[in-house]
Amino acid sequence: MTCSFKGKYLHSKYNPLVEGERFAQTVEADFSPLCLFILEPALSYCADAIKKKFPNALICAIRFSSAFVKSDSQWHKVFYLDQANFSIPLSEILFETLGEEKLISSLAFSWPPSQNAFPEQTVRCWEEIKKAILKARDVMGTRAYFSERWLKNSLIFASNIKRPVIAEKGNLPLIIAASGPSLLSSLPFLKKYRDYFFLIAVSSALMPLQKNEIRADMVISSDGGYWAKRHIDFSGQDSTIFALEAESAVPKKIFENNKIIPLVYDDGLEKDFLDAIGCPYMLSERNGTVAGTALCFAHTLTDGNIYLCGLDQAPSPAFQHTQPNALENGNSKNDSRLRNCETRITKSRFSSEKSLEIYRNWFITNSAYFSKRVSRLSDNFKYDFPLGNISEKNWDDFEKTELVKKKNDCTKKISFSGEKKIITKGERKKILEESLLQLSKSSKFIEEVFPMDAILIKRELSGDKKKILEEKLHEKIALLLKKCGRLIRG
Template identity: 30%
Template sequence: MIPRLVPSRLGQPTMLVGNNLIHSSYNPLYEAERFVKALNIPHNCENLIILEPGLGYCIPFIKKSFPNKRILVIHAINFLKHVSESFDDEAHKVWFPEGDIDLLDFLEQEIPEGSHSFLIEWKPSAVAFGQQYQNLWNIVQQFIKREAANIRTTEGFGKRWIKNSIKNLARLQNPLYFNAGTIPVIVTGAGPSLEETIPLIYKTLQEGPACIIAAASSVPALLYHHIIPSLSVATDGGTWATFHLIDQSRRVRLFPAFSSSKAEGMNVLPFPLATSLNAYLSSHVAQVPQLVISDGSIWQTKLLQKLEVPYIQLPQRGTVSATIIDIAMALTSGPIYITGMDMAHRDMMTHARPYGLDFYYDQKVNRFSPLYHLQFKRALIDANYEALSIYADWFNWYFSDKTERIFVIGTKHPRFPMLTAVERISWQSYEAPSFYILPRKNGNIQQRIQSLLLLLIQELQTSPEHELMRKELSFLLTGDKEALSSSEIIQQVSNLFSQGVIHG
């Protein structure tokens, strides 16, 4: 149905879609004002997403009532793109279906990580545009839920992330970078399906070269079957994450990127690790060559640039599975094959075996709590874990336009049916990614931590982006971007190290 503009009784235009009026037929301005007065916007909300407001009579009232909030308008149709009567120019950004990017990309681009968002629905549009409106509503709600989950994680781990970042930079011995290749990449998560596909991975490596990028939690299962990944990935900020990395720090492998002359006199090194700067890494991982991942925050970027540490910038997506896919897309232009990214358990199996946290069950087993009982309880927790569904929904969107490049190894994936399942990998190119180590000078760790703290404080005081840095660090320390001044941030960050607020 093609919308039409018709005059209201007081003269302002209203919009008609079929037999459905989008605005009042008598006084659209008064209707919009009453609508805005009835809104209950959370005080900590920074972004207001208005879903198909028609001509947008409500936008100026929202702007006046909530002057400190960004207004994003989402349209269900392109009709209003060139309608002069629309109030879209009062919004900060407007999205139309036939724009250059899809809706989720638009939201990720326009809404900074850690920002609270609120969806405002213009109900007459829901009736007029039906399923079209509902599809957009689903995407926005999925985005808001995912960001809310990320914010909750940040509020719980923020202080630890700051401390992890400083300590990881101080310990870093072998920063890594790469030149992208074109060969197939196999991405492994630690889901139960990995056990079924390990024979297929092993067979693939006998037939030709492939780059294996493994979630750190899947590394023990791969090493058990004598499969050494090209790169593992760790993003978790919790102390338990280091148990997944114990075997990696013991397995050595000389990089093919080194010539024999360069390799002479050098220690043989473990296979490399791609790690978020704020991940938890214990001291035994310091020798592992590391591809540093920055989350794009100003404070992380400033430190990395000042230290001249190579890094790759990726958004925080809340799950290591998404980060591995991002890395795979950067490492190769060839096809990507996934396995172990189940987003679900299988009966009582929550992970492929062996698993770095198996000892957790062993320690708790007794005659009142046998192993099967503990595993069943864990499976129930995973089955009701909302984040799994949130991230599965995100992957459904992410994979939807990449079906010619991303495949599933083994049987059809129950959550991602759009991806083709294969049992053999095909090669169109044999050029592997090249990894390069840029060794750093070793020194006293405490002195290096102190130097990094001083550098961070200096940037917080003198950088042109110091206000953005203040908000980022305030949010990590308190969960509120406006809670702390620069001097209070400096004191709290110093206390993290001098008073041992966070152990590890």
């Protein structure tokens, strides 16, 4: 079989299979790719030859047309440039499906006849691939920068946690308070209807809630940076329950004073450490923003409706967060006549645009799933960007929906149980050191703590160069184990 589009043949009229094999011979790489894209391969005569040439790679087709769907089975993965839902760009679908490791180690080639027949689609496709790879590069850069810090945070968490608890699911309506400027419009209503919902505050929203005498049922934090501790490092919250990712930065007094729900990623090293010391935990999903982590976790807490307050996901011309804000309080102390508040706020506005776009696209990409019972809630706030299929509601809608359920008393509270006394610090030190040493010999440890090194080793074709990279990596691991050993014993 062969085919054409507007008079341009997409395959040879005589022997398209040989044509596909010849094309595969021209596909060259100076490294071992983890993923390879072919842009609109039409009837896919090149697929088998490319699979044989790159047996360790995920071989993907990117379609410009649905006319060739019958040959999709010849590829490991198939993506379509124009999805049914145009609010989700191809770049986001590629990132969500493949992740940063595969995208960073990927190659892409156009099937030449399709490039001639679909010039506009080809240009758009290359732009989407570029966006996906640049995002993957940024995410991998963040992982490489913070990975050692996350490991140390996990060891500190496992060494110090005293009062772990587990949440038991209910069906109360649940509100997540983020700290975007729109939160300000909801503060009077959060206070007015406080008895009608379960309230989770992301860490940066805790201070404005407490300032307005609004009690959060739970505070969630997942950021591993030292600055994240400032949002929860103040007095007056000894009775608060904290849901804390074990990789996050936590003030030590919270370990002493508060009940904690330990959150772990299913593939994370922190899970192994908590298993080793017999500490209970709940699973969470890896996310670039704490609001995304909170939304995923909220689905494990309630069967009721979930509302998002203060989730603007857009830069603001004024403060980026509802005030008071712990970081703003600290930064304002350095304001001067030459470097004043307005200059700092403007700089923050423009520097946040790229990260907010990444976070916003995550909500949009996953909005079809979340839209079933998730809404943004405000006092008729005009958002700059919609979040895909996630609806926008005001407090009148909330009153009509949720107060009726409350009056009929058909709700079940979210409760906490399982506060468990775990082994002493002295016993933990030995167990954690042994667990760390054992894990350090695994590929999981290398990929989590040294992600860039792991990728470079996988990509390398030369045996000698690969050996040099592996020797350098072993030196890094030995140095890190010494640092972590001192941390555990200290």
